[in-house]
Amino acid sequence: MKTLSKKALFIYNPQSGKKKRHSAFPFIVERLTQLGYQLMIHQLTDFQNIETPIKEACQKKWDAIFIAGGDGTVNSSLQTLATEQHRPVIAVIPLGTSNEFAKYIGMPSQMEEVFQVIRNGQTKAIDIGKFGDKYFANIASAGWLSDITYKTPSYLKAYIGEWAYVFCFLKTFFMSKQSHPISINLPSQELLSDLSLFLIMNGNGVGPFERLIKSNKNRDAHFHLLTCKASSRAALLLVLLCELLQVPNKATIIQHTTIQTGSFTIPQQISLNLDGDEHRVKDFQFTVLPRHLQVFTSVG
Incomplete structure (x- = not known):
């Protein structure tokens, strides 16, 4: 059995995008575990309860935050993540309607290709925007x-x-x-x-x-x-x-x-x-x- 040597927060939005894509949820969890990640899964019921798990992942300096959802899920996560001093590397698992941000950062739409990107471990630093306090x-x-x-x-x-x-x-x-x-x-x-x-x-x-x-x-x-x-x-x-x-x-x-x-x-x-x-x-x-x-x- 593979040693779970890395700690990650997994944010999952079951309401994003087309319904049929969400049948892959158990498979996504299995594949991330196979890649050596110990996951703390946070399934969204609303976006009011997203702050606490993100703060914990940042303050405890976990290895990654996986965001399975669409652009709205990424944006809601960003409102807390952007304010933290330590920010774990982000992987977007595109389950949304348009997945504009995933396209921009070069994340494939096919699940197996997404896991290959995570396995390869190639990362880059990107700019973000701030408008007022958002x-x-x-x-x-x-x-x-x-x-x-x-x-x-x-x-x-x-x-x-x-x-x-x-x-x-x-x-x-x-x-x-x-x-x-x-x-x-x-x-x-x-x-x-x-x-x-x-x-x-x-x-x-x-x-x-x-x-x-x-x-x-x-x-x-x-x-x-x-x-x-x-x-x-x-x-x-x-x-x-x-x-x-x-x-x-x-x-x-x-x-x-x-x-x-x-x-x-x-x-x-x-x-x-x-x-x-x-x-x-x-x-x-x-x-x-x-x-x-x-x-x-x-x-x-």
Whole structure:
């Protein structure tokens, strides 16, 4: 019998993603045990009870934290994990709907390949973002269309996966009004105003827009910032279709730059979307925390 020489917290969200993927739960536990991990399994019933086990894993300097769920599970874990002095290496076991963060860090979607990554032990340090008093690993957004991920019903995601987001996107796009304008002050003294939507991205894609940013390289401690000017539905739809089909266009509705810090002016009635979850924050100051998390990865 293999000696369990490493200690790890295993956070499991049984409500994430498609139901059929959760039949693999006993297999996941078995394979991690075979890799030499003594697991303390924490199954989520709600996200209010996640703080204590994460603090214990950090303060006792356990070897790893395995997060089996989707982007929302990662984000909820991050709110405690990011504040700790010692942070164990993170492995994301993608059971969610989109698994954007798992894609960004180079974690495969197939279970056996996930275990191979963990077995190989290759890790890398990644930047995360802080918005007010909240943290995010991959994507922050606010404004029109940004609430789709957390307003899409869980039952719909459980049965049709990412198509649930497509359905809710179309419904929101054609039936809702654009939000009140947002503005962003950048350290370069540049003011970006009259925005209906912004996206701050650690990677270069989101959802079906896998190459929304043509380059997948960021400057150190910088995220991508995409802003969308208030415009007609028809003009925005044309731009989005061009991006989806990777057809060149000269429209200036969507602009791209990089961001390290910035001050945002966002109407009070608008929530932040951090890694797919709704958040309210104390202030709208953004900053990048360089190399703040260590993650298992299949890429250098």
